Amino acid sequence: MVIDARPSRADYYRALAKTLPADALVVTSLGNASYLWAVVRHAPENFYFEDAMGLALPLALGLAIAQPTRRVVVVEGDGALMMHMGSLVTVGAVAPSNLTVLLIQNGVHAASGGQALTNPGLDLAQLARAAGIARAKNVMTPEALASEMGTASAGDGSQFLVLSTKPDVEVVRPPIALDPVMTKHRFMSAIGAPRYIPTMFGGGRLERA
Amino acid sequence: MDTSGEQSAASHRPSEILDTLKRLGFGAAIAVPDSWLGEILVRIEEEPGIRLVRATHEEEALAIACGSRLGGVRTAMFVQNAGLLSMGAGMVSLAQRYQFPLLMLVSYRGTVDDPVFYHVPKGRVTEPVLKGIGLSYAVADRGRPIGPQVERAATYAEEASCPFALLLSQEDVQW
Numbered sequence: 001m002v003i004d005a006r007p008s009r010a011d012y013y014r015a016l017a018k019t020l021p022a023d024a025l026v027v028t029s030l031g032n033a034s035y036l037w038a039v040v041r042h043a044p045e046n047f048y049f050e051d052a053m054g055l056a057l058p059l060a061l062g063l064a065i066a067q068p069t070r071r072v073v074v075v076e077g078d079g080a081l082m083m084h085m086g087s088l089v090t091v092g093a094v095a096p097s098n099l100t101v102l103l104i105q106n107g108v109h110a111a112s113g114g115q116a117l118t119n120p121g122l123d124l125a126q127l128a129r130a131a132g133i134a135r136a137k138n139v140m141t142p143e144a145l146a147s148e149m150g151t152a153s154a155g156d157g158s159q160f161l162v163l164s165t166k167p168d169v170e171v172v173r174p175p176i177a178l179d180p181v182m183t184k185h186r187f188m189s190a191i192g193a194p195r196y197i198p199t200m201f202g203g204g205r206l207e208r209a
Numbered sequence: 210m211d212t213s214g215e216q217s218a219a220s221h222r223p224s225e226i227l228d229t230l231k232r233l234g235f236g237a238a239i240a241v242p243d244s245w246l247g248e249i250l251v252r253i254e255e256e257p258g259i260r261l262v263r264a265t266h267e268e269e270a271l272a273i274a275c276g277s278r279l280g281g282v283r284t285a286m287f288v289q290n291a292g293l294l295s296m297g298a299g300m301v302s303l304a305q306r307y308q309f310p311l312l313m314l315v316s317y318r319g320t321v322d323d324p325v326f327y328h329v330p331k332g333r334v335t336e337p338v339l340k341g342i343g344l345s346y347a348v349a350d351r352g353r354p355i356g357p358q359v360e361r362a363a364t365y366a367e368e369a370s371c372p373f374a375l376l377l378s379q380e381d382v383q384w
Binding site: 058066184193194 | 233234236237239260262263264265266268269270271272273274275276277278279280281282283284298299302303306307308309310360361364367368
């Protein structure tokens with residue numbers, strides 16, 4: 001039996017939980033990316049994806065633009081990134097300095113049972129740099145992730161960390177109900193997002209409570 | 210709602226769209242252009258109060274818009290109807306599933322009024338597809354001012370907590 005020496009997603013998550021800035025907003029991709037993060041560090045400021053593979057990164061980009069004073073951390077998978085690789089280009093072009101992308105590179109579609117990726121060995125950090133994300137690095141250990149998280153706000157542009165990870169095809173049982181609408185309302189309430197205030201005949205506005 | 214429905218229908222309709230977005234407090238526009246949308250996006254880019262993001266694909270644009278709205282910014286999208294066809298999965302499993310209020314301003318290509326013949330395949334299926342995926346929409350009425358129609362679409366999206374697509378003709382949106 002071949003031992004896979006790469007760290008697990010849980011190893012990285014524990015390092016992330018210890019180093020996450022207090023005001024961070026966290027977006028997690030579908031499957032264990034969300035379920036396990038809910039186990040390790042559930043918070044109202046987490047936005048859990050239920051499905052919508054490939055869209056966690058662009059959603060996090062929109063969130064980072066809307067919340068420029070808060071760090072936005074998104075956990076996306078390599079398979080999901082390949083579904084919407086154009087997102088890299090948009091992140092590179094917009095380059096919000098409050099966005100940290102944690103890219104789980106395990107070489108498989110873990111959320112759907114571990115099927116092989118089209119190309120599991122791509123240098124995704126190099127790809128990100130080519131797309132205009134200068135602060136892109138390969139990360140091999142949880143300790144290195146912790147160190148990089150310490151520099152998250154120290155540079156210009158977005159941070160893109162490719163985490164070499166062994167696949168976790170066993171589905172984690174989330175500790176809470178991950179109802180999508182509840183997730184959204186809980187998140188927006190936690191960050192004090194303006195609410196839509198209707199008027200009798202239209203023309204309502206978003207206003208802070 | 211203001212009474213701009215009384216204004217002349219002959220006024221510059223793309224300007225009315227932009228003015229309405231500004232008046233309603235839209236802070237972001239996420240776009241993938243087509244030939245009709247090109248110039249209004251340039252005008253939006255010049256607006257200090259509206260952040261324009263140019264995405265590479267309409268489903269990506271949809272997700273960026275959801276994130277922007279999640280962060281508390283009123284957000285519009287500008288896409289061609291081809292983009293409505295290609296964003297189906299994200300529409301149902303993200304925007305609709307999480308009930309994001311989004312105003313989608315869509316260049317409606319391939320109708321009988323569109324001189325470019327190769328858009329026809331998209332035009333003939335757009336509304337059946339929107340009905341199929343349950344996306345609320347309206348076709349803009351060129352006989353009435355466009356500003357109030359945009360406002361009603363935006364209000365619908367917020368009141369019903371869902372994306373709403375307003376399908377626009379060339380004179381509605383091409384600057």
